[in-house]
Amino acid sequence: MDRQNRVGSKFGGGGVSSAQQSERERKERLKKLALESIDLAKDPYLVKNHLGSYECKLCLTLHRDEANYLAHTQGKKHQQGLGRRAYLDKLKEQQQQQASSTITQTTSTSTILPSRPKLRIGRPAYQVFKSRDADTNQRCLSFELHYPELGDEWQPRHRFMSAFEQKIDRPPDRRYQYLLFAAGDYETVAFRIPNEPLDKDHEKFVTHWDGVSKKFTLTLHFQEPSVSFSRS
Numbered sequence: 001m002d003r004q005n006r007v008g009s010k011f012g013g014g015g016v017s018s019a020q021q022s023e024r025e026r027k028e029r030l031k032k033l034a035l036e037s038i039d040l041a042k043d044p045y046l047v048k049n050h051l052g053s054y055e056c057k058l059c060l061t062l063h064r065d066e067a068n069y070l071a072h073t074q075g076k077k078h079q080q081g082l083g084r085r086a087y088l089d090k091l092k093e094q095q096q097q098q099a100s101s102t103i104t105q106t107t108s109t110s111t112i113l114p115s116r117p118k119l120r121i122g123r124p125a126y127q128v129f130k131s132r133d134a135d136t137n138q139r140c141l142s143f144e145l146h147y148p149e150l151g152d153e154w155q156p157r158h159r160f161m162s163a164f165e166q167k168i169d170r171p172p173d174r175r176y177q178y179l180l181f182a183a184g185d186y187e188t189v190a191f192r193i194p195n196e197p198l199d200k201d202h203e204k205f206v207t208h209w210d211g212v213s214k215k216f217t218l219t220l221h222f223q224e225p226s227v228s229f230s231r232s
């Protein structure tokens with residue numbers, strides 16, 4: 001009779017010798033299962049020495065075979081050693097995390113906007129022109145930004161930022177404000193300009209996006225102090 005292939009054989013009756021045999025088989029099977037599930041090849045503490053026996057690197061103990069080592073790993077000494085090691089590893093990990101979070105904080109202060117985790121094309125080419133209005137003698141600034149690789153779905157945007165809102169120039173200087181330009185995957189660029197009131201007249205503050213040449217222009221005029229303090 002072939003017991004191995006008989007389904008439900010554990011319910012069948014048997015003599016003393018077959019009971020002993022099945023008990024031995026059971027133990028062998030369990031040992032094999034344990035060896036497989038623990039995978040001693042990945043155990044960092046099991047070392048096979050040149051005499052063919054096994055050592056536990058954690059407890060510095062000797063074992064005649066893998067099964068004996070396995071039994072040792074379930075023992076108190078080894079378990080306490082594992083607990084101590086896990087505690088030390090956790091401590092080390094926490095220290096590393098603290099170190100890396102310090103680096104993140106340091107780098108975040110050097111960018112105006114929180115960096116997004118995506119590829120940037122780079123900075124746009126730009127030119128700034130200073131002039132005076134021929135009629136009013138107002139100071140005028142004109143910004144030209146070139147975005148040759150900007151996708152058609154994007155249009156550049158501008159934004160003003162106070163000295164206290166920006167994070168690059170430290171300490172903040174209230175004599176300045178910042179003009180930012182952002183467009184798609186290009187890097188945002190900022191220009192520091194005098195913190196003086198701007199002329200909001202629609203002919204004195206003009207933006208223009210040329211989607212063909214991919215050129216964005218912004219022209220602004222400062223209100224001259226003489227204008228804001230003028231009396232009628």
Ligand SMILES: [Zn+2]
Pocket residue numbers: 045056057058059060061072073077078081
């Ligand atoms: Zn051990």
